[in-house]
Amino acid sequence: MGLPPLYYFxxxxxxxxxxxxxxxxxxxxxxxxxxxxxxxxxxxxxxxLYPAVMLYGxxxxxxxxxxxHLIDQIDLKARFFACDDPAVNDLFEEISVERLKRIVGxxxxxxxxxxxxxxxxxxxxxxxxxxxxxxxxxxxxxxxxELANQLSEPLTGRKKSFLMHPIAxxxxxRPDQLVEIKSNLSHYLRFGLYPKTFQFTEENDLQNYLIxxxxxxxxxxxxELKQVRNNxxxxxxxxxxxxxxxxxxxxxxxxxxxxxxxxTVIRYxxxxxxxxxxxxxxxxxxxxxxxxxxxxxxxxxxxxxRNALVRNFNEIKYRDDIGKLWENxxxxxxxxxxxxxxxxxxxxxxxxxxxxxxxxxxxxxxxLKGYELKVKRGKTKFKQFSATYPGSTVDLITQDxxxxxxx
Numbered sequence: 352m353g354l355p356p357l358y359y360f361x362x363x364x365x366x367x368x369x370x371x372x373x374x375x376x377x378x379x380x381x382x383x384x385x386x387x388x389x390x391x392x393x394x395x396x397x398x399x400l401y402p403a404v405m406l407y408g409x410x411x412x413x414x415x416x417x418x419x420h421l422i423d424q425i426d427l428k429a430r431f432f433a434c435d436d437p438a439v440n441d442l443f444e445e446i447s448v449e450r451l452k453r454i455v456g457x458x459x460x461x462x463x464x465x466x467x468x469x470x471x472x473x474x475x476x477x478x479x480x481x482x483x484x485x486x487x488x489x490x491x492x493x494x495x496x497e498l499a500n501q502l503s504e505p506l507t508g509r510k511k512s513f514l515m516h517p518i519a520x521x522x523x524x525r526p527d528q529l530v531e532i533k534s535n536l537s538h539y540l541r542f543g544l545y546p547k548t549f550q551f552t553e554e555n556d557l558q559n560y561l562i563x564x565x566x567x568x569x570x571x572x573x574x575e576l577k578q579v580r581n582n583x584x585x586x587x588x589x590x591x592x593x594x595x596x597x598x599x600x601x602x603x604x605x606x607x608x609x610x611x612x613x614x615t616v617i618r619y620x621x622x623x624x625x626x627x628x629x630x631x632x633x634x635x636x637x638x639x640x641x642x643x644x645x646x647x648x649x650x651x652x653x654x655x656x657r658n659a660l661v662r663n664f665n666e667i668k669y670r671d672d673i674g675k676l677w678e679n680x681x682x683x684x685x686x687x688x689x690x691x692x693x694x695x696x697x698x699x700x701x702x703x704x705x706x707x708x709x710x711x712x713x714x715x716x717x718x719l720k721g722y723e724l725k726v727k728r729g730k731t732k733f734k735q736f737s738a739t740y741p742g743s744t745v746d747l748i749t750q751d752x753x754x755x756x757x758x
Contacts (some may be wrong), residue, residue, distance in 0.1 A: 377403045386417050387522055387691035388513050396487060398424055398459070403488040408515030409652065410493045410571070413546045415464055417515065418491060420708045422462065429460040434468040443469050448482045452680060455479065459488045467492045467572065473506065480509060490501060491625070493572055493649040516627070517653045518544040519687035524758050536750065537667040539733075543655020556666070561659035565589070566588065569656065573622050584611055586620055592629060592649050593660040597675035598632075601647045601667040620649065627652055629682065635699030635712045639739060643702045650679045673726055680708050681724045684757040685711065707735045709745060720754070721745035 388406075395404045408414050422429045432439050442454060455461060461479065467471045472490075479486055520539070523532060542557055545564070551557040567582055579585050592600070593638045594755050601618075606613040620716060621627045634646040651657040654676060658664055667673055671702060682698075689696055697714040701707075701721065709721040719740050723731050733745040748756045 367373065385522070386413065387519065388515055388517070389417060389420065391693070392417070392421060392513055393424065395511040395513075396421065398429075398511075398670060399424055401509060402486070403476060403506050403722050405510050405511040405512040406489070406491040406515060407627070408493060409514065409517075410490075411547060412515050412517050412627075414493070414515055414547055416546070418462055418489060421489070422460070424752055425460065427460040428458050429462060430455070430458040431462045432464065434465045434472075440469060440627060443472075443475055446475060446478070450476055451475065451478055452483055455483055455486060457750050460489060461489075462489045464491050465493065466490045476506060480506070491586065496512075514627070514690065516683075516687050516690070517654045518546055519691060520544070520757055521691055524754075529754060529758075533750075533754075538663060540667060540680055541658060541664050541674075542650065542729065543653040543658070545653055545655055548655060550699065557658070558664050559665075562662070565656055569628060570626055573626060578620065581611075584609055584615075588616065589623070589628075590660050592620075592689075593622075593657045595652065595655060596648075596650055596657060596672075597678045598648065599643075600649050619699040627660045628656065630686070632682065632698060632711075633701050635701040635714075637740075641703045641705060645706065646702075648700055650682055652683055654680055677750075678724045679725045681722075681753065682711055685722075688742070688757045701736060705735075707732055709733070709736055719743040723747045725749050737741065 357674065366405065390663050392406065393405060395401055399661050405412055406418065422431070423627075434440070436657060437685065440664070463469070463472070463476075468751045476488055476490065502604065505544065510735075520532060536562070547559075547560060548557055551560065570579070570582075570585060574582055588605065588611075591605055591608045591652070602613050602616050606616045609616065611619075620629065625630055628651065630652055631652045632648045632650060636642045636644045639662070657679070663672075667676075670676075686698065694715070699712040699714070701709040710724040711722040713720045713722075719742070721733070721736055725731075725747060728747065728749055728751070731745075731747055737743055746756075
């Protein structure tokens with residue numbers, strides 16, 4: 352069955368004929384969008400401040416596509432190294448300045464894609480910068496914890512780092528496309544925003560792609576680095592986390608569910624966060640007695656991944672987890688929006704022992720701003736937070752006004 356127009360969140364007064372709103376039209380828009388990192392990375396590549404430009408992000412979010420697009424635009428002679436190719440690994444097996452000079456040749460821009468695959472990549476890049484002047488390095492990796500560890504000391508003060516996420520709604524947004532984006536909200540909540548999902552016209556193919564992606568491939572780097580001894584335990588942990596989005600997570604409870612000790616759970620969650628699969632949202636507390644202190648919620652960077660883990664792609668109107676999906680979606684779209692605008696904030700949730708709760712608290716410029724994230728308008732309890740923190744504000748974000756929150 353082909354993907355139909357999706358109108359679940361569209362109000363009647365927003366209805367337009369199906370020929371104007373459908374998923375395939377949005378794919379046409381997708382092919383024309385510019386990833387928000389493109390301009391920022393181009394500026395870094397053209398700057399003399401940083402000889403190395405780093406691009407991190409999960410697998411399949413579009414890093415290689417963006418890199419190839421940058422290569423086409425920049426006026427530098429480039430050489431591309433696909434570092435997961437065994438032949439490229441062999442090329443850098445012996446390290447010396449003279450050998451590197453022969454490999455580099457007269458190329459001005461050197462691209463190392465999935466650089467963590469090469470042994471001693473930090474030393475290699477340092478030698479190029481130190482002893483082969485005038486070269487620009489563009490380095491990507493889906494295994495940030497490994498790549499960052501290798502590069503932190505060798506390239507301190509000489510690199511500019513960027514983080515790439517799945518497609519952000521902000522990247523799809525055009526003023527004349529708002530109705531179409533609203534009409535497809537239920538699709539995003541079911542299948543997420545990984546770039547390749549826009550290429551499918553059949554739901555079965557799309558589901559199969561996401562299920563395959565959530566297999567070992569999603570955390571392949573962790574497995575290859577022997578950070579996870581049992582991939583079945585990792586899958587069970589991911590499924591347990593997927594079932595608990597929007598809830599406070601107990602590491603001890605997760606340990607019991609998965610059948611591993613609490614320290615291993617904490618380490619696995621840390622690895623998943625550093626691989627940009629999950630995001631930990633801590634509790635906000637300023638030493639008030641009635642506030643929850645040491646707690647956290649765990650969300651998924653992409654809901655297609657989350658839904659594949661729990662094998663639930665049902666239509667939104669038949670689901671009982673719509674509130675959790677909406678909260679996850681809005682929080683991650685807000686974070687992607689802020690990063691695209693280069694706004695640095697601290698993010699929290701807030702809850703008291705009396706069950707007063709606010710889904711998202713932002714701390715920025717010395718001010719506190721809260722957001723309740725509900726699909727539909729309903730009763731809210733904002734007064735206690737505002738009374739506890741004078742000068743703070745709290746807004747309600749629903750399907751009716753979400754565009755003010757992420758565009």
